[in-house]
Amino acid sequence: MQTKFLRQVVEYVIGKQFEPLVDIIGDEKYVNEFLIAKKLGIEINQTRNILYKLSDYGLVSSTRKKDSRKGWYTYFWKIEILKSLEFLSEIIEKRINNLNNQIKSRETKRFYYCETCNVEHSEDNALLNDFTCGECGNVFVLKDNVKNIRDYKKESDNLEKEIVLLKEEISKLREKEGKRKNRVIKKELKLVKEKRAKQRAVNKLAKLKLNNSVKEKDKKRLIKNKPKKSPHKINKRLVKKKSKKKRK
Numbered sequence: 360m361q362t363k364f365l366r367q368v369v370e371y372v373i374g375k376q377f378e379p380l381v382d383i384i385g386d387e388k389y390v391n392e393f394l395i396a397k398k399l400g401i402e403i404n405q406t407r408n409i410l411y412k413l414s415d416y417g418l419v420s421s422t423r424k425k426d427s428r429k430g431w432y433t434y435f436w437k438i439e440i441l442k443s444l445e446f447l448s449e450i451i452e453k454r455i456n457n458l459n460n461q462i463k464s465r466e467t468k469r470f471y472y473c474e475t476c477n478v479e480h481s482e483d484n485a486l487l488n489d490f491t492c493g494e495c496g497n498v499f500v501l502k503d504n505v506k507n508i509r510d511y512k513k514e515s516d517n518l519e520k521e522i523v524l525l526k527e528e529i530s531k532l533r534e535k536e537g538k539r540k541n542r543v544i545k546k547e548l549k550l551v552k553e554k555r556a557k558q559r560a561v562n563k564l565a566k567l568k569l570n571n572s573v574k575e576k577d578k579k580r581l582i583k584n585k586p587k588k589s590p591h592k593i594n595k596r597l598v599k600k601k602s603k604k605k606r607k
């Protein structure tokens with residue numbers, strides 16, 4: 360189903376003769392432009408031209424690789440499937456709209472035509488020309504709209520059916536694309552979390568080392584100051600205690 364739609368897109372933009380392009384680059388893998396040219400049986404320049412045309416609508420994408428020996432770039436192409444289907448959906452919707460307008464017009468207005476020249480005129484236009492053909496001088500005949508309306512309705516119905524299928528394909532692809540994006544986001548979040556945890560661990564370690572070195576310094580200072588401070592303080596306290604006892 361998808362291939363059929365992609366063929367329609369290719370036909371619409373670059374012509375029916377290039378439909379086989381879908382089989383070459385419609386597989387979500389980038390394909391060497393020279394291989395595409397070979398498979399299509401056309402020159403590389405023509406191949407690039409049709410790919411650029413599709414690229415103008417965002418229907419294909421490319422990546423390039425530099426040839427280290429020759430110094431030039433080779434391009435690799437693939438069809439952007441979701442974008443192509445969305446593009447087709449827009450075209451079909453426009454066509455359906457157009458057909459419905461035609462049907463409405465045929466149902467409510469009268470048209471005249473010249474049987475000899477097979478040229479059609481609206482009623483206003485026919486009136487302006489006195490219901491006579493400017494080319495051959497024949498008198499216009501009232502057009503029977505029934506067949507036109509029937510044909511337009513048939514085409515419109517078929518397109519409506521097609522667009523239902525197309526929309527199904529599109530929503531499937533969008534869902535797939537959404538899941539893929541979610542996976543990428545989750546992976547990135549995980550990496551960020553891991554990076555943060557690592558940084559926290561490093562910070563903690565640095566802090567610990569700093570604390571230890573401070574403690575060491577304190578220890579050294581305390582040891583250094585001990586003989587001066589401690590005996591004095593203890594003596595004072597002892598004196599205080601003794602004096603309190605005495606008072607009692």
Ligand SMILES: [Zn+2]
Pocket residue numbers: 473474475476477492493494495496497
């Ligand atoms: Zn005529």
